[in-house]
Structure formats: C-alpha cells, structure tokens
Amino acid sequence: MRRDEFTEIRAFLEVAQERSFTRAASKLGVTRSALSHTVSALEERLGVRLLSRTTRDVAPTAAGARLVESIQPHFESIAAGISALGALRDKPSGLVRLVCPDDAAELVFRSRLPAFLRDYPDITVELIVDNGLTNIVERQFDAGVRLGESIARDMVAVRLGPDVSYAVVGSPEYFAGRAMPATPQDLTDHNCVNLRLPTSGALYAWEFEKDGREFSVRVEGQLVLSTMEPAINAARDGVGLSYVPKDLVRQYLDSGELHEVLADWTPTFQGYHLYYPSRRHPSSAFSAFVEAFRYRLR
Template structure:
C-alpha cells in the first residue's frame, strides 16, 4: 500500500467512526477541507461512494460499511504493535483520557495526581467531567469512573477508591429558618437542592437506609443543579440542604460552615472504579495509571 493510500484509509475510518468531518479532522490534526479532499480522492480512485453525506450527518454507505469491517482489524493490529514497541521504553508514555463525575476529581484523582505525574513525566492525563452515563467506546475514552454499583458487567472494573458515604448538610443560616429534620420523610417540608441527572433528565431521588431497608425520598426546593460541587456551594450559601459525599464536606463540617443531619440514615456506597472494555488494548500509560490508583494504594 502506498503512503497516500494508507493515509486515505486512516482518514476514512476516522470519519466513519466519528460520523463527522469536523470531529474527525480535529482527531487527525488536519483541516475539514483537507479531510474532505482526501475522502473525495479515495472515492474517486475506488470509483464508489463510501460515505453518505447530509447537512446534519455522515454515515458509511453499504460499500463503506464493508470496507470498515474489512480493514479496521488491520489498523488495530498496527496500533497494537506500536503500543507493544513503546513498552520497550524505560518509562511509560502517552495520553490517558478518562471521563468521570465532578465529585471524583476531589475524591479520587486530586489527592494522588501530583505524585503520579511526578513519577511519570512522559504521561499526560485528560479528565473530562460528565455526570451522565457516557459511552466510553463511542467517545474513545481509555476509561470511565463510576461507583461500583453502577459499572456495567461487560466492563473490566478496577477499584480505585474507598467506600463513599453520603450526607445531608445545611448551613447555620439555613437552620436559623428551618428546624433540623428528624427523619428523611421530613425532607419534603424542607428546601432541598436538587440534582438533575444528565442521562435521564430526571431529578435524583435522595437515597437512605435503616436496619437494612433501603428507600429514597424525592425532595423539592428552589434550586436545581447538574453537579455536586455547585450543590455544596449552594448549601454553604444557605439556600437549602444538599445531599453530597461526606468526605467532600468534612472540612466545612469541622469548621461549622455546614452541619450534618440524618447521619444514621445516610448510606455508604461501594467506592469508585475505573472501568474499560476488555477487548481494547490498554496502553502502557493507562496501565501505569491503573496500577498507581489501584485500591491497594489506599489500604
């Protein structure tokens, strides 16, 4: 295969995968017009249309789908061999992309990230905050991060953090206006800060347990947010009660900026896990990160 043919095939696979000339061009580091010219040259040389284009979408034709099926494993094999060669280096290198919820930045990554990057100067880490259930295969992430209960069974899961206990907190200014709730059912009479779930679009029902019985309470209040960090800020401002990881507000509770309530009812969830598909070859950089953050590091 000539060099230009290899480049054309690689460009075609990227467009077919991304279903977008703009995103594919960004991934390949070329302009959209240059990428369009490359695909057009490939189609003209083969004498057949490979991509169906509309003003809103790009999708492989029947011939394009066949070509994707026939050549993808060859390019994956090339990538695997390149990764294998890189393993011969003294230090792992590369770029690691992980999607995670906003609270995991402080709960999991921030405490140990300086040490990891210091020990691995040839590795760069990209953390994308998304509180929804992102498809890591479609979005080409190396891994995602979720609480253990939420990891799909077809994924490899590596625990990277301790159990996460949630708590209901409010500021002194809030409790100057409202009494302390004595049980979760009384939250229906309080101003609560809701969290909207990006995947389903619904409001998160606060979860509780007592004597082995699990239940949830749907709360109401003047403010709805999409991330936990903002909910903590709103609680500090006295807007309402927030349902957040206990470790994220520990300092605020210790300095009396916030107060815990309903502690006997608040549940503990299995800690955060990195998850990734078993069929993908993990890069040396990603394996180094997993080994560093593995649960044994916390024990």
C-alpha cells in the first residue's frame, strides 16, 4: 500500500468514526479542508461514494460501512503492534484512552491518577467523562468504566474498587417542616432531583431493595440534571432529595450538612470495573494502567 493510500484510508476511518470532519481533523492534526480533500481523493480513486454529507451530519454510505467493517480491525492491529513496541523500552509509554461516568472519575481516578502519572511519565491518560453507554470499540477507546452489573459478558472486566452503596440524601433546611420518608413510596410527597439518562433519554428510576426484593421508584421534582455533582449540590442547597453514591457525600453526612434517609432500603451494587474487548492486544501502557488500578482485596 502506498503512503498516500494509507493516509486516505486512515482519514476516512476517522471521519466515519467521529461522524464529523471537524472532530476528525482535530484528532488528526490537520485542517478540515485538507481532510475533506483527502477523503474525496479516496472516493474518486475507488469510484464510489463512502460518506453521506449533510449540513448537520456525516455518515458512512452502505459502501463506506462495508469498508469500515473490513479494514477497521486491521488498522486496530497495526496500532496495537506499534504500541506494543513500547514494551522494548525501559518504561511503558504511549496513550491510554478511557471513558467513564462522572462519579467514577471522582471515586476511582481522582485520588489515584496523580501517583500513576508520576510513576509512568511516558504514559498519557485521556479520560473522557460520559454518562452514556458509550461503544468503546466504535469510539476507539482502550477501555470503559461501568458498574459490574452493566458490563456485557463478551468483555474482559477488571474490578477497580469495592462495592458501591447509594444513598437518598437531603439537607436539614429541606427537612425543616417536612416528615422524612419512611418507605420509598413516601417519595411521592417529596421534591426529588431527577437524573436524565443520556443514552435512552429517560429519567433514572431510583433503585431499592428490601428483604431480597428489588424494585424501582420513579420520582418527581422540579429539577432534572445529567450528572452527579450538580445533584449533590442541589441536595446541599435544599432543593430536594438526591440519589447518589454514598462515598461521594460521606463528608457531608459526617458534618451534618446532609442527612441520609431510607438507609435500610438502598442497595449495594458491584463496584466499578474497567472493561475492554477480549480480542484486544494490550499495549505496555494499557497493561501498566490495568495493573496499577486493579482492585485487590486486603
């Protein structure tokens, strides 16, 4: 394959993945016009249109999708092979790309990333915070982070931390003049902060458990958010009740700034796990990252 052919195909794959010439150009470090010219040259050489372009969207045509399916795995193998050369160095090096929800970024990575970056100065970590169910293969992430229950069985899963407990919390100001809920059904009488799920667009139904029975309650309130930190701040500000990971609010519970209710009803979930495809060939940088963040029972 000639160098210009390789460049054209790589450019096409980036645009097909990002669904945007602008984002793909940014990743490749070229101008949008140069990228568009490169992809057009590939289409002209092959004699078939690979991308459908509109003012709002860019998507592979049927021919483009077929080309992505046939050549993407080979480009991934090339990238993995190049990354594996880092193993020949004295220290692991390279880029590790991850996607995780905002609560995991705080609970798993905030306290541990600084030491990892100091120990491995030749490794760059790109951590994208996204609360949706991101397709890590399609978006070319090395791995993603989710609670154990939500990881597909065809993925390799590595536990990153202990089980995660959730809590329903509110401020003393909010509870002033209000009866605290004794059961999840009592939440209908309260102003609850809802969380919008980015993938489905639905509101998250609060999950509860009692005597082995699991159930969900759809709550109502004046405020709908998409991430955890604003939900915690809303509870602290007396807006209403929030349903959040308990470790994220432990300091506020200890100080009395927040009160927990329905503690006997809130469940514990499997901890956060790093997940990635079983067919993936890990680079030295990724292997070092997995070992550094793997949760080990003490």
